[in-house]
Amino acid sequence: MSPTPRRLLSIAVSAVLVAGLGACNAPPSQPPQAAAPKPAPAPSTKPVLGTFGFDTAGMDRSVQPGDDFYMYANGGWMKSTEIPADRSSFNSFTRISLDTEKQVRDLVESAAKDKAATGDLRKVGDYYSAFMDEAGIEAKGVAPLKPQLDAIAAITDAKSLSQEFGSQLRADVDLLNNTDFFTDRPFGVWISQDVNDPSRNVPYFVQGGLGLPDRSFYLEGGRSAEVKKAYQAHVQKVLELAGIADAPAKAQRIVALETEIARVHATQEQTNDVQLGNNPWTQADFATKAPGLDWPTFMQAAGLSNQKDFIVWQPKAVAGISKLATTQPLDTWKDYLAFHAIDRASPFLPKAFADEQFAFYGHTLNGTPQQRDRWKRAVSMTSNVLGEAVGHAYVKRYVDPKTKERAEAMVKNIVAAFGKRIDALAWMSPETKAAAHAKIDNLKVAVAYPDTWRDYGALEVKPDDALGNAQRAELFDYKRNLAKLGATVSHDEWYMTPQTINAVNIPLENRLIFPAAILQPPFFDPNADDAVNYGAIGSVIGHEISHSFDNTGALFDQTGRLHNWWTPADFTKFAAAGQALAAQFSAYKPFPDLSINGKLNLGENIADVAGLATSLDAYHLSQQGKPAQTLEGFTPDQRFFLGFAQAWRGKYRDEALRNAVKTDVHSPGRYRTMTVRNIDAWYDAFAVKPGQAMYLAPEARVKVW
Known part of the structure; x- marks a missing residue:
């Protein structure tokens, strides 16, 4: 999940501005952000690319590749690049997003200005216009939120509290595709294929x-304790802005309640363990396994009263929260629910609310100096809520079919290379190899954009109701997901929009998606030579393929079922390689007091190691018969690894980096670049020798696939 809270209303996860990669790599979301006096100078959106597609000016050749390959490839860029004032980080994804954001802005604003627009484009224009109507929002004050606050105030007992909990349930998490486990509502739901039977949805x-990103912020000392104190001040300020009496005492009780919730929460590592998460419950089990809430009332309010079975991902936490519903004072729960309703709605309320939300989530939590311009927030939210409507227009105007064709050809080559790597594994038995081949042979890949587009006909959007539009959009998406229950499983849903700069592996479907927007420099450049493209987008493609065989993906068979297809001896060897890789990454320390969590990041790191090796194989296979050319002073393999390292360049503000290390399943870009230490060809390409800082003895290099 992302290191900042994911709030569909308050911190809309941008369908344009994403930064990460992996089986579900959603990066840190950018909260709506408030103005600050002096913005840092914006970095150039386009590096100075060499003739063959990589940034020679961005290198630092005074650094030896074997001592610090990341700085060798990116040192010049690191010195010259400033993080924009309205961001907590800046990386290759952000760089692409600046251009993509302008393109999407043109589409959205054109729809808003076109009085003759109809259908989905009319909704796109009206959603944007409603959010941009600052005067109208200011005039309404908190009145648009009054019905929800009145419903919370009317809670009188456990039954009506259960009713409110159930009515708030939304499809606002994604366990296996986007690794998004965060919801500030009491519970979240993800509706997808059953891990035990992918022919049905559950x-x-x-x-x-929780309002803070993770339980550790409530339970640890140091900076976490400081953030918790600042969060309590934020809760108090939000209540005061809404005119709620006795705000200091209520804020203290709300944070104390969230601390009790944090105590029953599963950890990040537990939550990322799919086998621990596979807990089938019947609806009747909730009353016996999680007593406290009136579960029939909850299910009725959530639209789930006819659903017989569920998978409960963190059973101890569900039981713990249910118990707290009756052991904590009812008035405290009502204050808690009122605060979160206001906080969640803050971007759609008067400016003081949006500014306060940024002051905490953007500035205090992530170190971002300045709030993003309102039009940027409006574009992001519109593109998120009406993603495929915007995406359809984006594809028509900006996506070259030839780019799609070339990317599909690269995917085919890299999939074939992975198959050859399976054949070459000396430690794997024929039985396990056959099962692995069945999985790779059945892998489905979607590139650029969907064949059919989502229908937004049932979504009501008004040009003068920003908060109502956001609330109806959440409910629309929830009902769309509820409709999957009992329906035939579909394998054509896109979990990312074409304008999303990311990629995803869908383990329950044995399927990959590569949206159009990532097929841009520095990941994919039609003018770059093959070595650079295979190092950048090729390693991304290899990464996503390899997610089907990482420590989580390897537990699913070719149909997407959670099923052990390994011989015991083979799985023991595979697990040992994973443990070695986890230990390797856990030795990296972004801060003196904070290390990379190699266990939390293991799936992503396996995918990086295997994906990079596979893409290099595919590049070599694609060059059969072609002479190896030295270009701009670099051999093909050197250009390949430079393409990889420059794709992962990035800078963080300290606060955001700390949050990412604590909560993100991806290692920061500098450490993802360290993947090269496990690739023999990198040592040969750059003459890396014993005694250099990055050198690993051959027996210490982790080979997973």
């Missing part, structure tokens, strides 16, 4: 209820 029930 609801996955997920822990929630």
Whole structure:
């Protein structure tokens, strides 16, 4: 999940501005952000690319590749690049997003200005216009939120509290595709294929209820304790802005309640363990396994009263939160629910609310100096809520079919290379190899954009109701997901929009998606030579393929079922390689007091190691018969590894980096670049010798696939 809270209303996860990669790599979301006096100078959106597609000016050749390959490839860029004032980080994804954001802005604003626009484009224009109507929002004050606050005030007992909990349930988490486990509502639900029977859909029930990104912020000392104190001040300020009496005492009780919720929450590592998460419950089990809430009332309010079975991902947390519903004072729960309703709605309320939300989530939590311009927030939210409507227009105007064709050809080559790597594994038995081949042979890949587009006909959007539009959009998406229950499983849903700069592996479907927007420099450049493209987008493609065989993906068979297809001896060897890789990454320390969590990041790191090796194989296979050319002073393999390292360049503000290390399943870009230490060809390409800082003895290099 992302290191900042994911709030569909308050911190809309941008369908344009994403930064990460992996089986579900959603990066840190950018909260709506408030103005600050002096913005840092914006970095150039386009590096100075050499003739063959990589940034020679961005290198630092005074650094030896074997001592610090990341700085060798990116040192010049690191010295010259400033993080924009309205961002907590800046990386290759952000660089692409600046251009993509302008393109999407043109589409969205054109729809808003076109009075003759109809259908989905009319909705796109009206959603944007409603959010941009600052005067109208200011005039309404908190009145648009009054019905929800009145419903919370009317809670009188456990039954009506259960009713409110159930009515708030939304499809706002994604366990296996986007690794998004965060919801500030008491619980979240993800509706997808059953891990035990992917021919049917089930609801996955997920822990929630925290305002801070993770339980550790409530339970640890140091900076976490400081953030918790600042959060309590934020809660108080939000209540005061809404005119709620006795705000200081209520804020203290709300944070104390969230601390109790944090105590029952599963950890990040536990939550990322798919086998621990596979807990089938019947609806009747909730009353016996999680007593406290009136579960029939909850299910009725959530639209799930006819659903017989669920998968409960964190059963102890669900039981713990249910118990807290009756052991904590009812008035405290009502204050808690009122605060979160206001906080969640803040971007759609008067400016003081949006500014306060940024002051905490953007500035205090992530170190971002300045709030993003309102039009940027409006574009992001519109593109998120009406993603495929915007995406359809984006594809028509900006996506070259030839780019799609070339990317599909690269995917085919890299999939074939992975198959050859399976054949070459000396430690794997024929039985396990056959099962692995069945999986790779059945892998489905979607590139650029969907064949059919989502229908937004049932979504009501008004040009003068920003908060109502956001609330109806959440409910629309929830009902769309509920409709999957009992329906035939479909394998054509896109979990990312074409304008999303990312990629995803879908383990329950044995399927990959590569949206159009990532097929841009520095990941994919039609003018770059093959070595650079295979190092950049090729390693991304290899990464996503390899997610089907990482420590989580390897537990699913070719149909997407959670099923052990390994011989015991082979799985023991595979697990040992994973443990070695986890230990390797856990030795990296972004801060003196904070190390990379190699266990939390293991799936992504396996995918990086295997994906990079596979893409290099595919590049070599694609060059059969072609002479190896030295270009701009670099051999093909050197250009390949430079393409990889420059794709992962990035800078963080300290606060954001700390949050990412604590909560993100991806290692920061500098450490992802360290993957090269496990690739023999990198040592040969750059003459890396014993005694250099990055050198690993051959027996210490981790080979997973």
